[in-house]
Amino acid sequence: MIFESHAHYDDRKFDSDRDELLSSMQDQGIETIINVGSDLKGARKTVALTEEYDFIYGAIGIHPSDIGDLNEEVYKWMQETSRLPKITAIGEIGLDYYWDKDEEVKRSQRYWFCRQMELAREEGLPVIIHSRDAAEDTLKLVKGIHGEEIGGVIHCFSYSLEMAEEYIRMGYYIGIGGVVTYKNAKKLKEVAAQIPLDRILLETDCPYLAPEPERGKRNSSLNLPYVAQEIAELRGIPQKEVETVTRENARRLFRKVK
Ligand code: NI
Numbered sequence: 001m002i003f004e005s006h007a008h009y010d011d012r013k014f015d016s017d018r019d020e021l022l023s024s025m026q027d028q029g030i031e032t033i034i035n036v037g038s039d040l041k042g043a044r045k046t047v048a049l050t051e052e053y054d055f056i057y058g059a060i061g062i063h064p065s066d067i068g069d070l071n072e073e074v075y076k077w078m079q080e081t082s083r084l085p086k087i088t089a090i091g092e093i094g095l096d097y098y099w100d101k102d103e104e105v106k107r108s109q110r111y112w113f114c115r116q117m118e119l120a121r122e123e124g125l126p127v128i129i130h131s132r133d134a135a136e137d138t139l140k141l142v143k144g145i146h147g148e149e150i151g152g153v154i155h156c157f158s159y160s161l162e163m164a165e166e167y168i169r170m171g172y173y174i175g176i177g178g179v180v181t182y183k184n185a186k187k188l189k190e191v192a193a194q195i196p197l198d199r200i201l202l203e204t205d206c207p208y209l210a211p212e213p214e215r216g217k218r219n220s221s222l223n224l225p226y227v228a229q230e231i232a233e234l235r236g237i238p239q240k241e242v243e244t245v246t247r248e249n250a251r252r253l254f255r256k257v258k
Contacts, residue, residue, distance in 0.1 A: 001031035002228070002243050003250040004221040006092075006128065006155050006175055006203035009035050009056075010045035013207040013218055021220060022053055030221045031055065031247070032257055036092050036128055036155075038063035040074055043081070050086040057257055059089035059128050061116055064096040064109040075115065082123045088254040090120040091128025092155060095141070098133040110141060117142075120150050126253050127152035128175075135159045139166060147172075153201050153253060156209070157191060164191045168199050173253055175203045178211035178219060181230045193234040201253070202227055202246045 009018060025033065035050070036059045037043030043060040050058040060081055062070050081087060093116040095109050120127045127150055131138040141147075148170040155175040157164060164174050174195055180188050192200070202224050204210075210219035211226040225239070228246070232239040251257055 001247060002029055002202060002221070002224050003247040004030055004033040004204060004224060005153065005201040005246075005250050005254075006036050006177070007033050007206050007221055008038065008042065008208075009033070009049060009206075010037065010042045011207050022049075022056070025221060026055055028222055030224065032057065032250070033221055034059055034088060034128075034250075034254060036089075037061060038092055038130075039066035040069040043078070047081060047084065047087070050084075057086050057088045057254065058084075059091040060087055061089075061091040061093040061128065062112065063092050063130060064094050064113065065099050067108055067112045070112050075119070078116075079119060079123070082119065082125060085256060087125075088256040089126045089128050089152065090116055090123070091152070092130040093117070093127060094130035095134035095138050096130060096132045097137075106137075110137065113141060114145060117145055117147065117150060120152070126150065126255075129154050129172075130156070132158065135163055139163065142167075142170070151253065155203060156205055157188065160187060161191050161194055164195050168195060173199050173201045173249060175201045176231065177203045177205050177227055178209040178215070178223065180234075181211040181226055182215070189230075189234055192231050197235070197237075197242070197245045198249055200231065200242075200246055201250050202243070 035046045037046040046058040153173040153175045157174045206219035228242040232242045
C-alpha cells in the first residue's frame, strides 16, 4: 500500500470527477492521502475532504505565493482548525522567490513562514515546507527558529544533496515526486539515490508534476507507482521496499494518521 504525502484534491481540476477518482484510490493501492491546502479556500476545502473520506487526512497552511490570504483572524482560524483530529500538519508554508522578487513581498513571506512554523510548534504538529529559489533563506530561517524541534518534510525537494543532508540532520524528511522521473532531473536523481530511504516521502503534488510516462497530463496519486519505481531503480532495490518504507516514514511523521 502507498502513502500519498502531498496532494491537492481541492483543486478545481478535479471538479469533474473528484468523487469517482477518490473512491477508486484504495482499490488501486493508495492507502492514505494527505490533502494539502495552499490558500484559505483550499484549507477549508481540505477540512471538508477529511470529513467526507476516511482515508484522507489534511494539512492546512498558506503557501508563500498566497500570503495575501493571511491576517490575525485567519491565523486564529488555523489555530483552532489544526486541533481537529484529522488535521495532521501545517502546510504548505515556506518561501517562493521564483514568482516574487520584490523585497517587501519576500520580507512578508518570511514573516508569515515564521508565524506558521511557530503555530506548528505550539500545536505539536509537523510542517510541510515549500521552498523555491530560496534555498539559503529557507535553511537560515528553519535553523534560526530551531526547526529541529518542529520537524516536517521539505516538499517537492529541488535543491542539492548537501542541502538535503542539512535538513535530514535536523530530522526532516525529503518529499520526492514526479520530477524524479524526468530525464533532466540529475540533481534530484542523485538525492533520491543517496539519502537514507527512511527519510524519503512519496508525493505527487497533484494535479501538477505528473511523472513519466504521464508527464504533461493531470496528475493523481494513482501515478505514485512510477515514482516508487524510479527511486527503486536508482537505488537498486525492489519497488515494494520503497513503497513499504516510505509508508512507515509518513506514518512516523504524520502522527495523527490512524
Ligand atoms: Ni503542493
